[in-house]
Structures are given as structure tokens and as C-alpha cells.
Amino acid sequence: MQPSPHDDKSWTVASAKAKLSEVIERAQSTPQTITRNGKPSVVVVSAEEWQRKTARRGSLAEFLMESPLRGAELDVERQRDEPRDLSL
Structure with a gap:
């Protein structure tokens, strides 16, 4: 089973289950979307990308001071x- 025909970053649940190792490998460089019933359901990203996206960037006080x-x-x-x- 291959990724969805419309691009190489999208997988159905069935194809992602069958090719989980490949999904993980590709997610190291590009986020991979898993669709359910034809609609995007989840995105698989590398741990490095997740940490980068969720890292705290300074404090609220710093944010307000830079406003x-x-x-x-x-x-x-x-x-x-x-x-x-x-x-009453």
C-alpha cells in the first residue's frame, strides 16, 4: 500500500498501519498526514519537530515587554x- 495518490505526505489509516515504519521514516523529514474517511485526522511529525513546535519561548512578562x-x-x-x- 502506498500513500494517498494525491501526494506523498498523506496516508489512509489502513496504509499507515501497513507501512508504519515508512510513515515514521518519512515523518523524520516531512510531516505525514493520516486520513480517516477521506478527511485529515492526525499528523505524524518527528520528535525533534514536536519539541521545536511546543518549546516555550520566554515568559509572559518577556512577551508583554516586547509588545x-x-x-x-x-x-x-x-x-x-x-x-x-x-x-433570587
Whole structure:
């Protein structure tokens, strides 16, 4: 069984099961899509690619400090509405 005829990065569940070693080998260089009922279901990527994509890139504080809005004179004012009545 071969990858789906429309490209060499897509596999049906049946073909991926039959050729799992090949799916894994190809995923080392290019993500491999496994389809179910003709629709993309999962993507197999190398462990290196997964780690790269999920690695934390700095802290929230660093992200906010690098914001293009830092230093902008935004008028952010909290509304002073009365609390709502929760009694039944």
C-alpha cells in the first residue's frame, strides 16, 4: 500500500498501519498526514519537530515587554459599575 495518490505526505489509516515504519521514516523529514474517511485526522511529525513546535519561548512578562503596544499611551480605564444583584 502506498500513500494517498494525491501526494506523498498523506496516508489512509489502513496504509499507515501497513507501512508504519515508512510513515515514521518519512515523518523524520516531512510531516505525514493520516486520513480517516477521506478527511485529515492526525499528523505524524518527528520528535525533534514536536519539541521545536511546543518549546516555550520566554515568559509572559518577556512577551508583554516586547509588545508593539508597550509605551503606547492607551487610555485603559476600569468600569466602575455596581455589582449585579445575585439574590433570587
